[in-house]
Amino acid sequence: MTQKQLTEKAIDLLKELISIPSFSKEEDKTAEAIQNWFTFFSIPFTRENNNVYAKNKFWNDGKPTLLLNSHHDTVKPNQGYTKDPFDPHIEDGKLYGLGSNDAGGCLVSLLATFTHFYANENLSHNILMVASAEEENAGKNSLRGLLPNLPKIDVALVGEPTLMNLAIAEKGLLVFDAVVKGTPSHAAHPNEDNAIYNTIKVLEWFKNYTFNKTSEVLGEVKLTVTQINAGNQHNVVPSQVDLVLDVRVNDKYTNQEIATILKSEAPCELKERSLRLNSSSIDKNHALVQSGIALGRTTYGSPTLSDQAALTCQSLKLGPGDSTRSHSANEYIYIHEIEEGIDLYIEILEGFLAP
Template sequence: MKIEQTTLTQKAIDLLKQLISIQSFSSEEDKTAEAIEQWFMNFDIPFERINNNVFAKNKYWDNAKPTLLLNSHHDTVKPNKAYTKDPFDPHIEDGKLYGLGSNDAGGALVSLMATFVHFYDAENLNHNILIVASAEEENAGKNSLRGLLSSLPKIDVAIVGEPTLMQLAIAEKGLVVFDAVVKGTPSHAAHPNDNNAIYNTIEVLEWFKNYGFKKTSETLGDVKMTVTQINAGSQHNVVPAQVELVVDVRVNDQYTNKEIADLLKSEAPCELQERGLNLNSSKIDKGHALVRSGIALGRTTYGSPTLSDQAALTCQSLKLGPGDSTRSHSADEYIYVREIEEGIHLYIKILEGFLTK
């Protein structure tokens, strides 16, 4: 099945337009899953589906070989209120393909799917190729890649498709979200109260703002801690008993998530409880053959501050894809058509350097 790259690229762009036109919020991806199934059927490629995850193996799968995973997701966040264009209307203006999920991560997904088709019936590859179009990435849901892994073959190395401008994100920060409680004495607002929970929160917020983690990372920099939500009070004349905060901590590869939780819970001037510890940082050795293949094509390496399905994987993984991460979750989201063309070309070239040597 030899398909010209230009033809394959156009089919990928057509698929992306179709995916944009279908609402696919996290856990509601059944219709985009059907569109992806149809893509594989159009190329006579056998596939499987579990929940809304669709996956396929290359034609000459060999259980004796290690496995390369190609993965990206087809769910989206909900469009924000600043949209001026219809988020479900895929259209091209000035070389930009607009639509919800175009950049995050539809462009990467269809580019990886085209790359998989390119290599599907190639013989004598040194790795098997497994492609997974996964669901529930945006909300880290139970039916995401994480929930699928037990049904997949062992994965030895992975490319996770996210917008990186086709540069090589060789590390990714992990995430721990904490719920914090600052307590005080509830009272009527008209009476004296020197233990006002809201006032007590000022000192706590300063502590979070100024706290510094000692270990820094060559690729991921410092751990970043940010208070992102605050909630207190029910009416104007009542001093509340407590203030509730949400704290977002982006963890570098010098700490485990448990180390971060233990450290903050022992030192923070308030009660803290983590929501989970399973979204750890990820990385791949800079000397890995997959990375070397990309560097040989002029790609640069960096550490990514944003989270992806890499957090579900225990193998070495590389984040790589067309599009720009700064456009993700923005109003009037778009990806350049040329970025998809370049993405498919570079994915194929990188894998040629990795799979055939």
């Protein structure tokens, strides 16, 4: 099969994936469609829950392993849709449909790329292709849950929309529940310890707080208060105000370090929900990155999370499509982005996988 034919088949698969609802934890039918891809090309595969993965034909345990990964689950369509989110159709060169950009275009492009290299006997690395589930909700049966059953991974290429530029770092995420306390009372009586008024100073503290270490690629750690809740009656001063903090962590800190700093310094009670979504990165001088730079691709730091957060090895985020379209109404990806994405993936890996 020619590369052009492989690309056409990848686009057909993307249309099929769009037509199948595949919300996180409900990806069983898209997993079957991906299995059918491997079956068509006579590639042995394994399915665990709704994750589907395969190894290249000439796997050699003595070689390092390159992971190719993207996900086939989607968020639910938002109320802004004016087009059927499950109707894959092309208008003005754009393929519309839920999951087309995030991350169906990346997934089918990586599947085509893996298939292109599958039977190549002379590669510097093994290739492990994983079409993962539950990425959007970081679920227990996502790539994170699959990793203990996979071979050791030395470097990863994670498919997310980056306009085929090289995201060499990705911010981690920490969410905190914060509590500002006070003295409950009847609204008619004086109260110098009103929890809502106490919250004003706490909000100012969070608004003005900065972390010392700035990343060359990812910039500063970003702390944002995103939710606030208190009270249930007009005439009762509540005993506490509940806040939620969203903290985007650069590659100069671990999530544990951020949690330790904030819990010791913040003027209120804090409890982190999870420490597992750490930042990730790859050395700019890594051969995989340099292969992309040699083809004119630029490097940058990504503020959005992906399955990279589950990995402990160096990882690069790269894929067709534009991250700003993700989770938007009437989501789409250009057909030419998929075509160019497959070409670039193959060219980058040809440079990287040469023995």
